[in-house]
Amino acid sequence: MIHDSDRSAPSETTPHSHDHAPRRTTVGPAALARAAGLFRAAGDPARLRLLEILSQGELCVSEVAALTGDDLSAISQRLRILRAEHLVARRREGKHVFYALADSHVADLLRAVLAHASEPAAPHADGD
Amino acid sequence: MIHDSDRSAPSETTPHSHDHAPRRTTVGPAALARAAGLFRAAGDPARLRLLEILSQGELCVSEVAALTGDDLSAISQRLRILRAEHLVARRREGKHVFYALADSHVADLLRAVLAHASEPAAPHADGD
C-alpha cells in the first residue's frame, strides 16, 4: 500500500479557494478537446511550416506553393485543416485567395513553441 | 472590380510581384520539426489532459491513474510520448515515479492554448 509519509503528499487538497471552483477536473472538457485539435492541426511539419510562413505575412496559395515547392492541392488541403481549427483566415481577392494567421494568439502560440523548440535540451539532473 | 488599394493584385501568370521582406526560414528546420513533434505530442485529448493535470503539481503514475480512471499502462504509454518530446520530467523516489511538467514554458504554452480554446469563436467579418 502507498504510504504518503515519503514527502509532501500530492493530495488534491486545494485550500486556495473560497468561492471559485477549486477542484475542476480539467479546464473544461470541451476546451480541452478544442485545444487538442488545435495542437494536432499544428503538429505536422508541413502545416507548421505553413503557419510559420504565414506568420510573416499574408500570401495567396500560389505564392505559398512557389515557396514550398509543393503541389497546389497539397497546400490547399493543409490550409483547409488549419482553417478548420481556426488557425488561419481566408480572404478572397479576384482570382486569388489570400491566407493569413487567424489572430495574434496563433502568432503568439507559434512564437512560444518555436522559441521552446529552438532552445537546447533543458538541464536534467537525473534520469533522462 | 478590385478596390483602389489593391495589394499589387497578381492577375498575371506570375504572381510574385510583391515587395515584402525576404521569406527564408526564420527558425531552423530542426526547430520547426521539434516544434511540430511537440505539438503533435500534445495534440491528443488524453495526453493534453495529462499535461493539464500535471500543471497542477507533481504526481506519481498511480495517482494520475486514480484521477483519470485509466489503466497504469495507458498512463505510462502517454507519459512516455510526452517525455519523448521533453514536455514532462520524471523523478524516481523509491517505488514511485513522479511526473511533472518539464518547465515553465510548457505550462505557459498550455495556458495559452487553453485560454485560446476556451474563448468563443472569434468574430469574423466575412468568409467563414
Added chain:
DNA sequence: TATACACTTGAAGAGTTTTGCAAGTGTTAG
C-alpha cells in the same frame, strides 16, 4: 533470496489521417 509493488515496454488490431491524382467550383478576360 524470494515476493510484492510500481511502473514500463512490446506487439497486434482497430481506427484515423495523409497523400496524389483527377474532376469540380468560382472568377476574370475575350
Added chain:
DNA sequence: CTAACACTTGCAAAACTCTTCAAGTGTATA
C-alpha cells in the same frame, strides 16, 4: 458564352497512431 486561371474537393491506397493485454524491469521488504 467560352476559355483560362486559381484554387478546392472527392476518392482510394498507403502510412501512421491509439488502445489493450501480456510480459518485463527496477525497488523495497520479509
